Amino acid sequence: MGTNTEGNKHSSGLEILEVKKLAKNNQKHQRKGLSSVVGAVFMVLVMIGALNVILLAMRQQDSVTQTLIDKSSASLGRLNEQISIADTRVTSSNKLNMTVINSGAAAAKLASIYIVNETASPKTQYRFDLNSLGVDGRQSKTNIGSTSPSLPFTVKSDTVYTVKVVTMAGNSAVVKLSPLKALPLKMVAYVIPPSITTGENVTILFAVTNNATDTNLAQTVSPQISASLSCVASPTCASTLKVAADTNVLIPKGTTYLFKSVYEIKGPVGTTITFNASLTNAKPGNYVIEKGRIISISSANVANTFLFARLVQQPEMQVIFPNPFGGTGSGAQAVWGAIVSNPTEGTMHVRKLVITGFSPRANSNDKIICNDVPTAIANMPATGTWSCPATNTAIWKMGASPVTIPAHMSQAFWVKMGAPSTGGSNDIESLAVNYNVFTDWGQFTKTGYDMGLKGSAGNHPMVNAFSSKAIGSLSTANLVGVMNVTQGQQIKVNATLANFVSGVNVDAGSRLVIDIPQDFSSVTVTSSTGFNACVPTPFSDGSTQIACALTAALSGTAPNDARTIQFTAIAPAVDNTKLYVLYLLADGTSEGNTFAIGPVGEMIFRVTTS
């Protein structure tokens, strides 16, 4: 046990030693761990430094990226601005006036404007700062150079310039600016019509083409058109400007502008009209000359229209005669005659008017007119006398002095005659009536009219168509051949179909035909007693017709001796007094289709300006 005890004692001592050794070892290890900790602290410090460098590098990289993004954005903005110079001209105070358009999406800032004097030798250049003048996307900026901003630069009227606008982004727009004095323009003149009658208006179309492809006209242009006549200037040889051409017109490159002017030309036949057209301040030698000519006008041109927009140096006649011409010895008379019109600008004097009837038969007993004593109608005209110097010849002669017809006026020469007779009392279906007027402008004849004559075997209607002051009136006191109206005013007309012979009929259903001249508008029937429904029929040429049938026979006995269609119309606008013809005609039969009726009554509408 003692051994064991010692042994135990020994073993106890070893255990203590081992414990101490372990404790020492632990202490050693603890010291060794302390140095690791120290080392680790240093490593951490190094790592922190490295991490800072990495973070710095990343931040710097981010800055570079941001800068690149900004740069790209700026570049995109530059690509998105699209400026152009839309218009360039020079103001009256010789200032440049430009319009710059930005058709891009991004706003543009105008930095500078460069103006190069291309005419100077050597060329000179001027630069002006525009102080970042903004032009929003899809917007424009006007008055650059003149007011916003005003540049201290005066444009010369004889100098070619190149103008360049530069934006802050570096984009630019260039335009070349040429003054009229330095740019020859293509000019063409048209004289319409090239041949005119005296007193007629002539239109000059002056076409100016800006065919420059690389330059803009610096200013608006105004035409200079002159008309000269080859005759000696006098009141009857003159040109008067009626419509002036436009002025201050801008002609963009590649376009043509038509300047229209109208002249009234007076002159003798054969006169040459020379039109010289150019532009104010045009390049010397840049003009065009076109010629026209005054010719005589054939009466055929005016016979039918009788629209005296132009002058004819001769009298005109509009006639009235009955058809058929019947009656017996009852004393009935119908209306014959003519309205003499003076379409000239001078006064006309009428000395004589002759009505002649021509029978197709060689029978001296055919007495068409002047088989009784003519009955003058008051104021148609007021002076002179009607007589029958020979069978079938009725004549009006002046009294102490001729009848005066002022310019653009008309005078009726109407008379009542009757009692026709024929050889063998035969009817004559067709005979010619001739009209002659003798004036101080010469003698003028109107032919081509035709009528039917009932022989003396029995009563037959005398059918006339005329205008009257009253409805359904046969009274000569109410006859009216010339009706005056002011332009744009309403005129009221009583168009009458009359039978001067009682007891014989114009058959029911016969029609009064009224042809209202062109340009008269708003034609309205206001009364048509004795006729079926009357409706005006307008035609594409501007004229209007009223044709209405009698509801009952025109028996020559009141109220069926004269039936009237009353209508109103608005007179057209005129630039000077014009004479229009109102045709009163008829269609139908008399006495149960014995004759075809066809009276002619040509009345005058005289339209004045005021």
Add this chain to the structure above:
Amino acid sequence: MSNIVSALLMIVAAGIIGTFLVVWANSSFAFQSAQITNQTASRINLVKESFVVEDVWFYSSSGNKMSVTIRNTGDLAITISKIYVNNTSVWSTGQVISRGSVVTIPPIAVSSTLGNVQNVWVQTQRGTNIHQDWKY
């Protein structure tokens, strides 16, 4: 005792080495940071540099001459270092253009024929280049 001494020696050694390492590393990192910063600033300035050649005006005055109008549209002042015409250096005087201002560099003698198209190359000190064709 020896253990203590050795332990102290270990700690001291570790401290010295660690300190040296940290100092060296910081120095190296600082150098790298400065390099990165400078390089980045330089590149950013290069990118930010922006100018426009507004006009090149050719004229004759004691020989063929040209003047170049340049507008600095960037946020930094720039220095125009060289101008070349058709890849031939014609000007290298140097011209500083402050931010937002415009400068015309005259006169530069050139050997060109009227009507010819000239390639004008403008270079800044930072290395930005603009090549443009202008008609003499």
